[in-house]
Amino acid sequence: MPDPTQFEVDLTNCDREPIHLLGAVQPFGFLVAVSRSSWVVTRVSRNAAEWLGREGEDLLGLPIDHVFLGQAVHTIRNHLQGAVMGETVARAFGVTMTEAGLVCDVAVHLSGDEVVVECERSVPEPAANAAAMVRGMVARLQRTDDLRNFYRIAAREMQALTGFDRVMIYRFDHDGSGEVIAESARSGIGSFLGLHYPATDIPRQARILYEKNWLRIIPDISAEPSPVEPARDHNDRPLDLSMSILRSVSPIHIEYLQNMGVDASMSVSILREGRLWGLFACHHYAPHHVTFERRTAAELFGQMFSLLVENRERQTEAEYEERSNTLHNKLVAVMAAEATRFESIVDHLDEIADLLVCDGIGLWVEGRATLRGLTPNEDDFAGLAAHLRDRGVNEVCAEHEIGAKYEPARRFSDRAAGMLVVPLSRQPGDYLVFFRKEVTRSVNWAGNPEKPVSVGPLGARLTPRKSFEMWKETVSGQSMPWSPVEERIAEGLRVSLLEVILQLSNLTEAERRRAQERQKLLIAELNHRVRNILSLIRGVINQSKDATSIEAFTEVVGGRIQALARAHDQITSDDWSPASFRNLVTTEAGAYLGGKADRVVLTGSDVLVQPEAFTTVALVIHELITNSAKYGALSDSRGQIDIITDFDPLGRLTIDWGERGGPPVKPPKRYGFGSTVIEQSIVHDLGGEAKVDYELTGLKARFVIPPKHFQRSEIVVDRLHEAPRADEGGNALPADVLVVEDNMIIALDTEQMLLSLGVGRVRAASGVSDALKEIERQAPDFALLDVNLGAETSLEIAERLAGMDVPFVFATGYGEQAALPAPFDATYKVRKPYSAQSLQEAMAGAERV
DSSP: OOOOSOOOBBGTTTTTTOOOOEEOOTTTSEEEETTTTTOOOEEETTTTHHHTTTTTTTOTOBBBTTSSSSSHHHHHHHHHHHHHHSSOOOOEEEEOOOOOOOOEEEEEEEEEEEEEEEEOOOOTTTTOOOHHHHHHHHHHHTOOSSSSHHHHHHHHHHHHHHHOOOEEEEEOTTSSSSEEEEEEOOOOOOTTTTTOOOOGOOOOOHHHHHHHOOEEEEEESOOOOOOEEEEBBBSSSOOOOOSSBBBBOHHHHHHHHHHTTSSSSEEEEETTTEEEEEEEEESHHHHSOOOOOHHHHHHHHHHHHHHHHHHHHHHHHHHHHHHHHHHHHHHHHHHHHHTOOOOGGGGGGHHHHHTOOOOOOEEETTEEEEEEEEOOOHHHHHHHHHHHHTTTOOOOOEEOOOGOOGGGGGGGGTTOOOOEEEESSTTTOOOOOOOEOOHHHHEEEESSOOOOOEEEEEEEEEEESSSSSSEEEEEEEOOOOOOOHHHHHHHHHIIIIIIITTTTTSSOHHHHHHHHHHHHHHHHHHHHHHHHHHHHHHHHHTTTTTSSSHHHHHHHHHHHHHHHHHHHHHHHHEEEEEEEEHHHHHHHHHHGGGGGGGGGGEEEEEEEEEEEHHHHHHHHHHHHHHHHHHHHHSSSSSEEEEEEEEETTTTTTEEEEEEEESSOOOOOOOOOOOOHHHHHHHHHHHSEEEEEETTTTEEEEEEEEGGGGEEEEEEOOOOTTSOOOOTTTTTOSSSEEEEOOOOOHHHOOOOOHHHHHSSSSEEEEEOOOHHHHHHOOOOOEEEESEEEEETSHHHHHHHHHHTTTTTTTEEOOOOOOOOOOOOOOSSSSEESOHHHHHHHHHHHHHHHH
């Protein structure tokens, strides 16, 4: 069974957010928290002094570079910059922390105003190539067609990687309970395969953490946790350990594992669309620790497995949905030609039943019933229709146990235990109902699923089950649950019958043709994405195969997977609130272009695109960017895309797309799906305009979107041509800034912050040679110099700038006490990770020094 709650859960408030995270860490590592503003130690785990060889010393209040070596602090600061940008946990392997030679694997993340640094002893594994191992694991999964073997092989691969006695794949059901669907275990310890566990074993609060943290490990349940001190800060706030790798374990969970006879456990989350689908649950019957590097590989494998599971499920759903849509379209065409009314739906009831997997179908229209297959009788159906009307059901409603809400349905549950209701009128009253028969089944529970409750000083609390002996339950009165894809198919049918068929006589021929074209476009988009997702997965892995370490492999592949997920969320989001066009472009560029994303230049005013238009605009931008990466300006190393937003005299949004510097452009030889999306979707869906020109020097396109589909935003994307603005001290900001930084991500982030402050132009150089060439080309008005440039320093650049009277500051991960030669010991220093405010202060400080 996977790890249950990490909290003591109040039964009267089970739906609340986590109410208490334990303020302690597991002793296989130690924790140090520092203030983000001062980098002074604010909290430590009690065992930190022992780990650092400083027993008896009070570390609280010390500067961080008095606790760790300067090079270690520099590494922490550099990695924190990435953690801040990605809102995640950054990792570094094999970092020397102390003069005594303590070498640790380090995890860094933000928790409110504090930087949390977690360390555990580094265990080198020279014989293990974890990056190659994960690639091999994924490759073996991709060669598996049968779903049962797919899960079984995944469990076996995870066991081989981590060495646990038992590894299970645990999948959550629609009601929150779960089932062990695959298992790999050493011989002689029995099997949990096929056992079910109640939803209360993993409450909602614990599931939230599983969605935040991909991996959780408990190497030894008997190990004494080390408290974090002080427990609360000066504002009486505990340290939020939600993202902690070392976070301690609830006594409730310890008792739960003891009841199972487990001495060590680990879980890796399996997510679909950001929600918890299931877990890799790992058990060991003696203390068992997995090294940081192998845990990172296990986490990456969990991410890849999640993507593969989502792809396989989507492919199955897409095939089902495509079949239903084909039947749906034929049915709509026939009914439309007949000028269908309510009564004549009866003539096509059998064809409608074929749209979904069902055992019967019923139609209730204007007080009359029509039934086909396994259904309630007419009297029972009339009572059910009245119940639906009294409940005010006016949208698609799926239930796998009708009797749970309508007791009289128990009489006919053998024929119709579940239903999918499709309303056929604006006001509740007329319904099309798909029925499924009862499926009586035996469920093998791991113990009685009714969790006991005890009463203590805090009231009624959940307590762990003490028995895990198999407990059988016969489930009756239920049908097979209805899936989300079936609900979508039913909703499409409802729209067609209610909005299209029933009002067909009021539609013009042009409106009817527009509806049909939109359906074709949506179906084509579904097929397009399903066919391409496997290629995307292979591409992510293949493009990352040159990584030489698990850290590099994790960063590259994990970053690309997250970029793909964010872009997918932009296209399919159902948040139903206006979304930024600028964010849409940057998300698509980051997801599909990687290092080429900085060659997409967006200028003009930002707008907030309305929800009903956002998917259409997102799809157009997606197709343009991916086509450019394959065939256009971004297909080589020289091209660039310019995107300009503006408003015409009618108040319409204009989007001008221009490509330049790429290979010669030729018009496409065939008119495929991508061309259809680019040239037709804005015209048909939004009533706008689209023009595409395949000029030899680069593709040019112009799109016009009516005002009802967007809101104007106060944000102006392009500040390149604005006059320098004054800062709070009255000094004008420099018009031209040179940034010398050997880390590309930090350089790009710095450029964005400087431009947002109002700096006119930012130039970036990665080393001494590049920087001196930029200075020779044109002297900057100000320079930001990273002291440490890998194998060299920026002191030569500083000497050149000083001789030209160009103001500059140093950027360093070592803090303000970084040792510099005498000519520069008074030069202003800005510490990493820096913010827009600290950069503004640095530019002002350079003038004062």
